[in-house]
Amino acid sequence: MRLVLVPPVPALLPEYASLTDPVADLRRACVSAVRWLHADAPTQVVVVGGADDPVAPRVAAALLTSTGFSGSGDPSTPGDVECAEAVLVLANGSARRGERAPGHFDERSFDFDHEVGSALKTGDLAALEALDPALADDLLAVGLGELGACVAGLRTWQTREVLFDDDPYGVQYWVVTALCES
Amino acid sequence: MTLRLGRHEFADDATLMMAIVNRTPDSFYDKGATWAEDSALDRVAQVVDEGAEIVDIGGIKAAPGAEIDATEERRRVVDFVARGRSAHPQVVISVDTWRPEVGRAVCEAGADLINDAWGGHDPELAAVAAAGDVALVCTHTGGVTPRTRPHRIEYDDVVADAIRHTVGEAERAVALGVDPRSVIIDPAHDFGKNTFHSLEVTRRLEEMTATGYPVLVSLSNKDFVGETLDLPVGERLTGTLAATAISALAGARIFRVHEVVETRQVVDMVWSIAGRRPPARAIRGLA
Numbered sequence: 408m409r410l411v412l413v414p415p416v417p418a419l420l421p422e423y424a425s426l427t428d429p430v431a432d433l434r435r436a437c438v439s440a441v442r443w444l445h446a447d448a449p450t451q452v453v454v455v456g457g458a459d460d461p462v463a464p465r466v467a468a469a470l471l472t473s474t475g476f477s478g479s480g481d482p483s484t485p486g487d488v489e490c491a492e493a494v495l496v497l498a499n500g501s502a503r504r505g506e507r508a509p510g511h512f513d514e515r516s517f518d519f520d521h522e523v524g525s526a527l528k529t530g531d532l533a534a535l536e537a538l539d540p541a542l543a544d545d546l547l548a549v550g551l552g553e554l555g556a557c558v559a560g561l562r563t564w565q566t567r568e569v570l571f572d573d574d575p576y577g578v579q580y581w582v583v584t585a586l587c588e589s
Numbered sequence: 590m591t592l593r594l595g596r597h598e599f600a601d602d603a604t605l606m607m608a609i610v611n612r613t614p615d616s617f618y619d620k621g622a623t624w625a626e627d628s629a630l631d632r633v634a635q636v637v638d639e640g641a642e643i644v645d646i647g648g649i650k651a652a653p654g655a656e657i658d659a660t661e662e663r664r665r666v667v668d669f670v671a672r673g674r675s676a677h678p679q680v681v682i683s684v685d686t687w688r689p690e691v692g693r694a695v696c697e698a699g700a701d702l703i704n705d706a707w708g709g710h711d712p713e714l715a716a717v718a719a720a721g722d723v724a725l726v727c728t729h730t731g732g733v734t735p736r737t738r739p740h741r742i743e744y745d746d747v748v749a750d751a752i753r754h755t756v757g758e759a760e761r762a763v764a765l766g767v768d769p770r771s772v773i774i775d776p777a778h779d780f781g782k783n784t785f786h787s788l789e790v791t792r793r794l795e796e797m798t799a800t801g802y803p804v805l806v807s808l809s810n811k812d813f814v815g816e817t818l819d820l821p822v823g824e825r826l827t828g829t830l831a832a833t834a835i836s837a838l839a840g841a842r843i844f845r846v847h848e849v850v851e852t853r854q855v856v857d858m859v860w861s862i863a864g865r866r867p868p869a870r871a872i873r874g875l876a
């Protein structure tokens with residue numbers, strides 16, 4: 408199965424477009440990853456994320472539409488991921504990575520994001536399942552609990568590319584593509 | 590519909606700054622600051638740098654004063670149009686005149702637009718615009734003679750009169766061969782109007798934009814602003830910008846101005862409030 412992780416950033420939505428795109432690099436990475444996700448024309452993309460973030464399904468729908476996906480992009484229900492061909496996960500790290508970050512500064516952000524980022528890059532499923540949900544909430548990270556539940560149904564995660572790994576507005580974003588087996 | 594101004598085309602939702610450049614020794618606002626040709630050319634360079642899409646060159650002040658015949662008017666503007674054209678080929682060159690012979694000469698010199706600010710006083714001017722394949726501004730002056738002040742002019746309905754006249758002139762221009770994409774209407778604040786008339790035209794400008802013709806407004810530092818706020822020339826920018834905001838909200842497209850930067854900011858802000866223009870760069874709350 409193909410799996411892509413992108414951050415549910417509202418600035419990616421067409422209704423929030425600016426004359427100058429403030430997330431141009433991130434958008435390029437997301438578009439590239441989502442294109443790859445449905446390059447084999449799956450009938451369905453299972454969307455993971457949105458339990459703690461109502462913007463996530465909108466971002467997923469916008470990315471699928473803008474990349475020309477014509478099948479259905481459905482929110483996941485338990486058991487979906489195991490038999491899916493394509494999974495789109497919406498999650499990001501801490502939003503408290505600096506004085507000007509949305510959640511101001513919390514120094515725990517850096518260790519936490521490092522741990523998540525390492526697990527995403529190496530396909531460490533156990534680490535992704537074991538993330539501290541209370542700390543994630545404190546740091547305004549979203550989607551990671553659902554990511555943990557999703558990977559619980561996977562046997563392998565082989566990271567293909569890390570297309571984005573940065574915190575341009577004090578929020579940690581990753582764009583990752585992976586090949587997984589359930 | 591695309592707006593075509595001579596050599597230049599603009600999208601149907603674009604707003605344009607038309608910067609005033611006087612080739613006069615006695616205009617009310619700048620009092621001859623650009624009377625010298627080099628000063629006027631510096632002014633053109635400045636407003637282009639500030640983002641003006643159009644420069645409107647005038648050789649005769651609007652208010653009464655010494656008689657300027659067509660020969661002198663041509664001397665003031667024709668060569669200057671050619672110089673402006675060659676120095677700033679990306680800018681729309683407009684000439685403010687009521688005289689067909691001046692219109693013909695500036696078309697040959699490279700003008701893109703004739704601003705018939707005296708409301709079709711000479712009906713032949715529209716034919717000159719057609720022959721030169723340039724755009725035309727059709728204005729409403731209540732039929733006054735050029736360079737006269739309004740004196741006890743009354744209308745049953747000033748806005749209806751402005752629409753009837755400008756749309757009539759626009760249709761006449763198209764019938765004479767002016768490109769339908771190149772016809773603009775202007776209610777002409779202060780021209781043939783007392784302050785109450787100009788305020789009403791501003792308040793009801795949406796009725797003019799509803800005609801579908803692109804609307805130009807010329808508000809900059811005018812007497813209706815001065816009388817409304819009891820302020821002399823030189824202290825009318827804030828009032829001008831308030832009228833600019835109301836006009837932009839009503840959908841005016843072209844703004845004839847002395848102050849390009851301030852007007853551009855107001856128009857962009859209003860256009861975005863109206864949902865017609867995205868913000869320049871919005872990330873607050875969206876990261």
